[in-house]
Amino acid sequence: MKWEHALKDYQHYLKIERGLSANTITNYSFDVEKLVLWLEEHEVTANPISISEEQVQQFIYAIAKKVNGRSQARIISGLRGFFNYLVFEDYRKTNPLELIEAPKTGRKLPDTLSTSEIDALIAAIDLSKPEGERNRAILETLYGCGLRVSEVINLRLSDLFFEEGFIKVTGKGNKSRFVPIAGITQKYIGIYRDQIRSHLDIKKGHEDTLFLNRRGRQLTRAMIFTIIKQLSEICGISKKISPHTFRHSFATHLLENGADLRAIQQMLGHESITTTEIYVHLDRSHLRKVVEEFHPRRR
Structure with missing residues (x-):
C-alpha cells in the first residue's frame, strides 16, 4: 500500500x-x-x-x-x-505509536480582556468612516456571541433570527448551532446592515454574506486580525490579543457571573465539556462561590 x-x-x-x-x-x-x-x-x-x-x-x-x-x-x-x-480498516495489526508518549506541554490558559478593555477597543473605532460601523458590529458579535473568527466571516443574513433572539452559526465540521444574541448586538448589526451594507456594490455570490469589505466581498480572517491589532495599538493594550480573545472573554465573563458550564459549552460549540472546562482554571473563585451558595453545609 x-x-x-x-x-x-x-x-x-x-x-x-x-x-x-x-x-x-x-x-x-x-x-x-x-x-x-x-x-x-x-x-x-x-x-x-x-x-x-x-x-x-x-x-x-x-x-x-x-x-x-x-x-x-x-x-x-x-x-x-x-x-x-x-x-x-485491518491494514495493520498494531499502531506503531501505541507506546510512544507525547511530551507534557501543560495547559496554556487563554488571555482574556476585561469589560473596560473591550469597551475601550470598541470606543476607539472611527465611526466617521463607513467601515467603522461594520467593525463595531464585528467586535460586538465576537464578544456578544463568543464566535470563532471563521464563524463571523461566514455569518449570513439568513442566519439572523432577531425576533427569536438567536443567530445560526456554522462551526467546525459544518455543524450548526443556535446562539443567543443580545439586543445591543442586534442593534449594531442592524445599523451596519441597513445604513452601510445596503449601499455597497455587492458582488455575485456574496449577496447573503453579512460582513463585507469595501469591494462588496466577504471579509478575510486576516482583515479581522488586522482591525483588532490596530485598535489594540490605539488603546495601548499590551496583551497579545486576537479575535479569539473576544471568544475567551465571552466564556470567562459568563462563568464569572454564574453561568452554567454546560450552557457555555453549547454556545461555544465545543464537542467535549473538557474543552470548556479550561475556563474554570481562569477563575477558581467561581468554584468557591458555587460551594458557598449551593452546598448543604454552607451554613
Missing part, C-alpha cells in the same frame, strides 16, 4: 465518517506528509503497513530537535489517528 493511497483513504474517512472541516483534514494530512518526507530524505524504505515502531520513533526523535513540545505532541497525535485508522 502506497502512502498517497493510504492518505487519500484517510482523508475520505475524516470527511465522510467524521465530518471534519477541510482545514482540519489538511492539518491531519500535514502530520503524515512530514513523516513521509522524513522517510524519503533518509532513504528509509517503508510503507504504511510495513513501517515499524522503531522507524516512527526515529522520526519523532528527529522532529523533537526542530519543534517545540506542543508541536511535537500535535504531530504524534495526528500520526496516532492515521495509524488507528489503518488498524481499524
